[in-house]
Amino acid sequence: MSFDRAIPYNALPALPPVVELETKAVLKQVVVARTALAELKGIARLLPNQGVLIQAVGLQEAKISSEIENIVTTDDALYRGFANDGEGSDPKTKEVLHYKDALWQGYQWVKQDNMPLTTRxxxxxxxxxxxxxxGVRRLPGTRLANPAGQTIYTPPEGEGVIRDKLGNLERFINEPSELDPLVRLAVMHYQFEAIHPFPDGNGRVGRILNILYLISEKLLDVPILYLSRYIIEHKGDYYRGLSGVTEDAKWEAWVLYMLRAVESTARLTGERILAILELKQAATAKAESVLPKVQVPAILDVVFRHPYCKVKFLEQAGLGSRPTCTKYLRALVGAGLLREQPVWRENYFINDAFFDALVK
Known part of the structure; x- marks a missing residue:
């Protein structure tokens, strides 16, 4: 009997799947993906201030993850909005910034509070x-459609049914298992998207959970492995993989897709971090020629956290009074490291090289 896409999938099977997940091909790819992740974890530790990764790099994930759901903003609007805490930003930019806030709250939950991944x-x-x-959907009628309006999937409905399936997912995530964590990541992501528990934003929440799971499993220290770019670049394979599991239990193809996404993204992210580190090292030599050497590391930590830097960021970091911090930033402009741009009543000091490294 063929799968009926128009009927709510209340029969979504509980986890773990009753198929062999760790096939020979999967285990081979697990080794490759774990190696790439370990290398990324080591590279990230080279940065003295990992706040750079959590905030500035995380904004790119927020932007790209939101684009998957047709919430589009520009890099310029996004980083300017980040500098202004969203004040004056258009609605789509604000929504992307909310994603960044959610990612940060989730990181605090897992890393600092050491809490498990739960429905809460x-x-x-x-x-x-x-x-x-x-929160969890209570009303019927949710369906996923393609651009032509054809139903491609109807998720489970009924609050009780959805909560039961989320409870099963919680147990799968948090209870001991012999499955490799990266295989569990692939299963977790499929199941969350198949449950589709909320009225909107399920894709974004699911992608944040991917990152938090890797941290909870100690595979990463900070939330820097963002799969959204890979998903956009291989969108057809992503949706075919999800529907393949739903309609034909094609778990191996789906798990391999996610493992390749982890491998590819880990390597690209490592390259990006090394490029940022190289930029910062080059900037240090120039900055030391125009600033008090003792202040250079702290000033550059701020400048390499905010591509659109403002005087108040240096003040908040305890680097001096407003006139002193202004003098520091203008000295970096004179050294060719920053570009000053007045916008209405605000002066931005833009780190173009850092901005370009983030958005390329």
Whole structure:
């Protein structure tokens, strides 16, 4: 009997799947992906201030993850909005910034509070991303359609059914298992997207959970492995993989897709971090020629956290009074490291080289 895409998938099987997940091909790819992740973890530790990665790099994930759901903003608007805490930003830019906030809250939950990934966390992420006060879907009628309006999937419906499936997912994520964590990541991501628990924002919440899971499993220290770019570049394979599991239980193809996404993204992210580190090292020599050497590391930590830097960021970092911090930033402009750009009543000091490294 063929799968009926128009009927709510209340029969979505519980986890773990009753098929062999760790096939020979999967285990081979697990080794490659774990090696790439370990290398990325080591590279990330080269940065003295990992806040650079959590915030500035994380904004790119927020932007690209939102684009998958047709919420589009520009890099310029995004980093300017980041500098202004969203004030004056258009609605789509604000929504991307909410994603960044959700990612940060999730990181705090896992890293500092050492809390497990639970439905309560899922609800919190959804509420921050969507700025909503509701949670798990209660009303029927949700369906996923293609651009032509044809139904491609109808998720489970009924709050009780959805919560039961989320409870099963919680247990799968948090209870001991002999499955490799990266294989579990692939299964977790499929199941969350198949449950589709919220009225909106499920894709974004699911992609944040990917990152948090890697941190909870100690495969990364900070939230820097963002799969959204890979998903956009291989969107057809992504959706075929999801539907292949749903309709034909093609788990191996799906798990391999996710493992390749982890491998590819880890390598690209490592290259990006090394490029940022090289930029910062080159900037240090120039900065030391125009600034007090003792202040250079702290000033560059701020400048390489905010591509659109403002005087108040240096003040907040305890680097001096407003006139002193202004003098520091203008000295970096004179050294060719920053570009000053007045916008209305605000002066931005733009780190073009850092900006380009982030968005390329």
């Amino acid at each position: 966390l899922f609800d919190t992420l959804y509420q921050v991303v969507k700025q909503a006060d509701d």
